[in-house]
Amino acid sequence: MSILNSKVPSGPLSEKWTKHKNDINLVNPANKRNIDVIVVGTGLAGGSAAATLAELGYNVKTFCYQDSPRRAHSIAAQGGINAAKNYQGDGDSTYRLFYDTIKGGDYRSREENVYRLAEVSANIIDQCVAQGVPFAREYGGLLDNRSFGGVLVSRTFYAKGQTGQQLLLGAYSAMNRQINRGKIKSYTRHEMLDLVIVDGKARGIIARDMVTGELERHSAHAVVIATGGYGNVFYLSTNAMGSNVTASWKIHKRGAFFANPCYTQIHPTCIPVSGDHQSKLTLMSESLRNDGRIWVPKKQEDAEAIQQGKLKPVDLAEEDRDYYLERRYPSFGNLVPRDVASRAAKERCDAGFGVNKTGEAVFLDFAAAIMRYGKEVAAVEHIENPSEEKIRELGEKVIETKYGNLFQMYEKIVDENPYKTPMMIYPAVHYTMGGVWVDYNLETTIPGCYCAGEANYSDHGANRLGASALMQGLADGYFVLPYTIGDYLADDIRTGPISTDLPEFAEAEKNIQEQLDKLINNEGSKSVDHFHKRLGKIMWNKVGMSRNEKGLKEAISEIRELREAFWKDVRVPGDYNEVNPELEKAMRVADFLELGELFAIDALHRNESCGGHFREEYQTEEGEALRDDENFMYTAAWEFKGDPGKAVLHKEELNYENIEVKTRSYK
Amino acid sequence: MKLTLKIWRQKNAQTKGNMQTYPIDGIEGDMSFLEMLDVLNTQLIDKGEEPVVFDHDCREGICGTCSLQINGEPHGPDRLITTCQLHMRKFNDGDTIVIEPFRAKAFPVIKDLMVDRSSFERIQQAGGYISVNTSGNTIDANAIPIEKEHADESFNAAACIGCGACVAACKNASAMLFTAAKVSQFALLPQGQVEASRRVLNMVEQMDKEGFGNCTNTGACEIECPKGISLENIARMNREYLSASLKG
Ligand SMILES: Cc1cc2nc3c(=O)[nH]c(=O)nc-3n(C[C@H](O)[C@H](O)[C@H](O)COP(=O)(O)OP(=O)(O)OC[C@H]3O[C@@H](n4cnc5c(N)ncnc54)[C@H](O)[C@@H]3O)c2cc1C
Numbered sequence A: 001m002s003i004l005n006s007k008v009p010s011g012p013l014s015e016k017w018t019k020h021k022n023d024i025n026l027v028n029p030a031n032k033r034n035i036d037v038i039v040v041g042t043g044l045a046g047g048s049a050a051a052t053l054a055e056l057g058y059n060v061k062t063f064c065y066q067d068s069p070r071r072a073h074s075i076a077a078q079g080g081i082n083a084a085k086n087y088q089g090d091g092d093s094t095y096r097l098f099y100d101t102i103k104g105g106d107y108r109s110r111e112e113n114v115y116r117l118a119e120v121s122a123n124i125i126d127q128c129v130a131q132g133v134p135f136a137r138e139y140g141g142l143l144d145n146r147s148f149g150g151v152l153v154s155r156t157f158y159a160k161g162q163t164g165q166q167l168l169l170g171a172y173s174a175m176n177r178q179i180n181r182g183k184i185k186s187y188t189r190h191e192m193l194d195l196v197i198v199d200g201k202a203r204g205i206i207a208r209d210m211v212t213g214e215l216e217r218h219s220a221h222a223v224v225i226a227t228g229g230y231g232n233v234f235y236l237s238t239n240a241m242g243s244n245v246t247a248s249w250k251i252h253k254r255g256a257f258f259a260n261p262c263y264t265q266i267h268p269t270c271i272p273v274s275g276d277h278q279s280k281l282t283l284m285s286e287s288l289r290n291d292g293r294i295w296v297p298k299k300q301e302d303a304e305a306i307q308q309g310k311l312k313p314v315d316l317a318e319e320d321r322d323y324y325l326e327r328r329y330p331s332f333g334n335l336v337p338r339d340v341a342s343r344a345a346k347e348r349c350d351a352g353f354g355v356n357k358t359g360e361a362v363f364l365d366f367a368a369a370i371m372r373y374g375k376e377v378a379a380v381e382h383i384e385n386p387s388e389e390k391i392r393e394l395g396e397k398v399i400e401t402k403y404g405n406l407f408q409m410y411e412k413i414v415d416e417n418p419y420k421t422p423m424m425i426y427p428a429v430h431y432t433m434g435g436v437w438v439d440y441n442l443e444t445t446i447p448g449c450y451c452a453g454e455a456n457y458s459d460h461g462a463n464r465l466g467a468s469a470l471m472q473g474l475a476d477g478y479f480v481l482p483y484t485i486g487d488y489l490a491d492d493i494r495t496g497p498i499s500t501d502l503p504e505f506a507e508a509e510k511n512i513q514e515q516l517d518k519l520i521n522n523e524g525s526k527s528v529d530h531f532h533k534r535l536g537k538i539m540w541n542k543v544g545m546s547r548n549e550k551g552l553k554e555a556i557s558e559i560r561e562l563r564e565a566f567w568k569d570v571r572v573p574g575d576y577n578e579v580n581p582e583l584e585k586a587m588r589v590a591d592f593l594e595l596g597e598l599f600a601i602d603a604l605h606r607n608e609s610c611g612g613h614f615r616e617e618y619q620t621e622e623g624e625a626l627r628d629d630e631n632f633m634y635t636a637a638w639e640f641k642g643d644p645g646k647a648v649l650h651k652e653e654l655n656y657e658n659i660e661v662k663t664r665s666y667k
Numbered sequence B: 001m002k003l004t005l006k007i008w009r010q011k012n013a014q015t016k017g018n019m020q021t022y023p024i025d026g027i028e029g030d031m032s033f034l035e036m037l038d039v040l041n042t043q044l045i046d047k048g049e050e051p052v053v054f055d056h057d058c059r060e061g062i063c064g065t066c067s068l069q070i071n072g073e074p075h076g077p078d079r080l081i082t083t084c085q086l087h088m089r090k091f092n093d094g095d096t097i098v099i100e101p102f103r104a105k106a107f108p109v110i111k112d113l114m115v116d117r118s119s120f121e122r123i124q125q126a127g128g129y130i131s132v133n134t135s136g137n138t139i140d141a142n143a144i145p146i147e148k149e150h151a152d153e154s155f156n157a158a159a160c161i162g163c164g165a166c167v168a169a170c171k172n173a174s175a176m177l178f179t180a181a182k183v184s185q186f187a188l189l190p191q192g193q194v195e196a197s198r199r200v201l202n203m204v205e206q207m208d209k210e211g212f213g214n215c216t217n218t219g220a221c222e223i224e225c226p227k228g229i230s231l232e233n234i235a236r237m238n239r240e241y242l243s244a245s246l247k248g
């Protein structure tokens, strides 16, 4: 028997959440005033949770490392947010969204959580519109939708290419309302460095004020971790420079199990790496695949000519192009899920058909869409016999209104005009499906410690569908966590304030102080980035888009060696009692160096390919992922035992009662 | 590319700062401006010196964290982008580049090029929201049709990233463009009407309290704004303010 208890309520799938909400304990409004909750992270998950908790009456403290809650990396989400509204009348429903998400996740997520997600999704849109989120609209004044990969309906709501920004500003405005009422106290430029456990319950955190450098103790009756994903373990990713695993990793070391660390999403459409100086990678939203066609040359000599700059892509005849996604997956075409699209791009580039200097890029081409839209507009505006020039001009305008900011972003980075020549794209690390294990209530294995948003592992299985992370973050924060946490807090109405003078706080603070001292006084010879980049290389080459046993074993020992070298030889300038970004980075990289090992261990133990986890040993003859449901239909939840290498595996078996488990096919 | 960097160094808010000169070599056109500073910082660390502190996070022009006054212009010479999106191909071999923090009384320097923009936070907290509960017990989203033009304009105002370049660009260090963008986003939507008067009065009052200067319509803010926030928003806010004041 597993020691993991998912606490899924009984009853039919579609009634579980309603029933559960009716069954759980409530805290009366007067008592809520006596209860403090810490929310670490102010992205969509943390920001929305903090706002709702404060609105319900709890005293909330929020923490973020940026100078404003509004700068959390949710701000960067571009393409959109899913919701089963069926506004387009194309057959969408709660069940279909549930089904698509489970299938997209390659049958590795918990059915009941995903169903709940689909169930509350529609309400998110209502909520956001009420808050004044300016979603894209049609001329009739109603909300517009677009399609995303891996689905056959249009259920994605968006605000140009800045959906995350607009949703986060919505959550932030809800927070501001509560800050103004005195119900939220917002700590910015504060980084959580440890969790404090008293009598087996999460009762506070140690945070560092990043301006004064001081360590602070904050207590509460419950702690919510909503600190985002850990993609930066690869050094290069589409995450923000400061995105980190520290909060999740620190609670892991204090007893929270870490689930499926190896499930990472490599996003197919990012701007390719341009050189060694590269500090981050920029995503080109998946929504572009609605209109862009992906191709490489059919002939190797053409690819080489393009690589050497001797041939322009626009000059290559139609019949000499290989629209490989349309060829391999006729029914989903360019809109196959991300993992499938990424692997297909890698396959073509590895075979020598890449199209940039390093041969690590494919084309994303809008020429056909521009002409198609141009003709449409010409017809609507009754322009007779429009010239090709005119059609192109009209079409470019349509593309500009849809994706203007993405095209501008591309042009600024690459210095090429994507209206005139196809974009070059390549897969990059983007999202982490794995994360802190949580039960149905979003509670971790530490009582009173909850986890929401990308930081937890729930809902997306082995692969996340586009536009579903924003949905999950807001579902967790607005609609799930604020209620489930009440069930736990109902026991705390008489506890009274938690003292920060307890020895547990002193012990945690001392630990962190020692780590900071060690780093500052290390007198090593290499910068933090030096180690982070090396870790990234190991991860990308051996634990990246495709993995094998030999590479993973090497990665594990290389990461261990690198970790040792880091502690021996890292140089952190400055002091700890001042603004010190190098020190902040060093603390984060120290945690990445531990997570990286567990990541590789998890990938090594999972002898199958599923979703974003592709093991070369397990594939079909056609190169498609080969799942092993008999042996691996479980969530791997790892328990920390003093060293990442000694982590103990716990399995949560996955049962699908409402969905037929199939081989995923997008052909 | 070989460059000479003149950079503002200041240990903390209490001490005085000064400009220091750093020669740098091997810079490529494909590097972003911040990657150029990364290169400088790695060299400083290797030499045992203190790296230059600057604010940044997303490095794709959306979080509004990065700042920098580059050769006298907030976010540098290019238009409609943030510092993190500026690429070195905009500079020439042999150039001298002067890098300073955003300067404004309401944005005190924290260290080197990092400033404290919490005054912006307080302006938003004063009323930058619609007072609706987040419980989800609201009407269906499509029950409020909104004219596309209004929705789009509201979006354009909401695209402000809160970077503060408008303040840094203004000789009076006025925060009108920022505050107006926030006010406009809600003023253009039916959902925002109910509290419109209170919102504009409270936000403007807070803006004044924070020590931002007056607007004298020079328009420098609009030119330097990386998100193309239009001066029309200021006109709209002035109208809103006037009608709210008249209501008393
Ligand atoms: C470029 C990009 C585009 C994307 N586009 C889409 C899209 O179109 N649709 C979609 O559904 N999803 C998209 N995603 C994914 C989605 O944006 C994220 O998964 C989601 O926003 C994560 O939200 P979050 O609230 O969990 O975390 P985040 O928004 O990352 O917030 C993390 C918060 O935690 C804080 N924090 C972190 N560590 C600490 C610490 N130690 N101490 C204190 N505070 C800390 C940070 O300050 C921040 O406030 C995209 C992601 C990226 C990177």
Ligand code: SF4
Residues within 6 Å of the ligand: B159, B160, B161, B162, B163, B164, B165, B166, B167, B177, B178, B181, B224, B225, B226, B227, B228, B229
């Ligand atoms: S108005 Fe423009 S310049 Fe001012 S804060 Fe907003 S985005 Fe920055």
Ligand code: FES
Residues within 6 Å of the ligand: B055, B056, B057, B058, B059, B060, B061, B062, B063, B064, B065, B066, B082, B083, B084, B085
């Ligand atoms: S770092 Fe985010 S806008 Fe420049």
